[in-house]
Amino acid sequence: MDGSRIRGRVRIVGAGLLGASIGLALRSQGVDTIMHDVSPGALALAIDYGAGRAATPSDEPHLIIVAVPPDQTAAVVAQELAAFPRAIVTDVASVKALPLAELRAAGVDTTRYVGSHPLAGRERGGAISARADLFVGRPWVIATGNGESTEMVGLIEDLILDLDAVPVLMTAEEHDESVALVSHVPQVMASLLAKQLSNGTERALTLTGQGLRDTTRIAASDPHLWIQILAANSAPVVGILRALRDDLDGFIATLEHPTAPGAKKAIAESLSAGTAGVARLPGKHGQDRRFSQLVVMVDDKPGELARLLAEIGDAEVNLEDLRLEHSPGTLVGLAEISVLPEFEARLVSELESRGWRIAEAWK
């Protein structure tokens, strides 16, 4: 790509993970990017990190991106609209209906405001965790329904495409209901599940497997950010949590009498409903049915994995995904390799002819 779609200066308010990552990405494309933060320390760090330059009095930004915590979003958007009367202003908060309602309640003219939300993040925050590729391939919602002009939506789309993300147009309400389901409720349930571990013995926790790790991983996220997100999107989250609670009540009632007539059928229906739900998720990584997976045993010493990958390269097969499982205390790792199905048979035969042990291959 030669240059950015975005023309003109971009001002980013908030030098945290999202703001600094946007800055890094825009700067790498030559966009004149101004960083601002109420904290001089956070601002200096983000500038050192390459996320943008400091503001000067004569700056006239074309686009302003507000990347502050949800409970400050409306106030900062209002400030920026007032301070830069010709700029288009967007924000990247995880909730979309509340900031808009707060702006309207404060009597702010929102003609130049269009909210947005990149579905991207990590368990670590701050500019130090920023990366220019944070948004690559991720959905980025543009909140519609506020009378926004085609030109404004087009500008935000340019921003999103410059960052290699995928624009998705939704009303604020549809956005908030969607993220309640795919993000906020899973966060709550991971936390409540992880909380139960406090009651477990050390010996019980030695039996931990990947299932428990996966179901609780996001519970390690920053509580302060999530308090705000959950409070700001409480109605859709509560709605889904109530449905889940009712299902849990029913499950407990059934499991209290597991030999009663119909109990096993009821358990089966709950579990099968979960299987059906998970099957609806768009594919990725090891779960992705578009790829064939095979597992190669790799001696745990320097150079062995490199040799494997060199020989895969020699076979002119591209890896779609790779994960190394390294079981503690052992001398062997398992490289789980995903390739396009048409390459699988050839790769297996080439690797086996070179002495690699293939633990498994399936479609």
Added chain:
Amino acid sequence: MDGSRIRGRVRIVGAGLLGASIGLALRSQGVDTIMHDVSPGALALAIDYGAGRAATPSDEPHLIIVAVPPDQTAAVVAQELAAFPRAIVTDVASVKALPLAELRAAGVDTTRYVGSHPLAGRERGGAISARADLFVGRPWVIATGNGESTEMVGLIEDLILDLDAVPVLMTAEEHDESVALVSHVPQVMASLLAKQLSNGTERALTLTGQGLRDTTRIAASDPHLWIQILAANSAPVVGILRALRDDLDGFIATLEHPTAPGAKKAIAESLSAGTAGVARLPGKHGQDRRFSQLVVMVDDKPGELARLLAEIGDAEVNLEDLRLEHSPGTLVGLAEISVLPEFEARLVSELESRGWRIAEAWK
């Protein structure tokens, strides 16, 4: 290693994932391994797969491993004890108190029986998914408290060590309470969470991220096996589910009035309790604080990852873990590399001097 610790014939009853995997591992060490299954088709597949040989009338097994579904375990153990009056019998069912109670209720002499449970498995079942390394590095509980002799425990320990697993001694009750917490309750919650996805729109699910994938992945497991496990361990599972339900009730009540006095503090306490719970898990993969992680950007073409790993090998740094993130539609992958902290600075400088882009490094 030269040869197995196990001496004498081993008979495995049940040619599913666990039975066939045990057979593959024992055979690779030269143990005379007999496979048996009530299904001639399943047995033939496991034998073709290399998991063992068919039984002959003169076989006199030293150790019998019953690897059948939980609801058949007690009956099959009783049969095997009767058929082979000099053999030691173990099983590998996911619950330990119920099979023992069933044997006792049936008046079976359990002197030669000691239950066990490898904490290993996968979302796919059957001999076709078997692998000799399924148990490598995994805990394998030996259920104590049934008056078992030191020799019997030693024999099962030999089996576990031959399979490169880690013996853990627990009473049947402690085992069942432990797996309720670390395995059975997470399975139920993943299923109930995944079930809510059935109510989501296609557009909502396009916003899916890794958090939702991870929290629901195990919901794709086989419902038929899990019905039996949950029914057989209902009391400990119900106990934890009730505590979780009470926490969920409290969370819903709080989130219904998120601006009430104390509401944000209550939300914070729930989320922080989850963070504390997850911190208790023994480390592994990217969450492992014993390792330093760094993220290297890798062009998505054949040979690039191999070149990276070759150069890590040149630097004489051993990878503790590696994961490739490959964002759809992009030309760059991210290799997340875990190394011992003392190697991090040197590796970063060596890689950067060779032109690699390090997206991030933290402790």
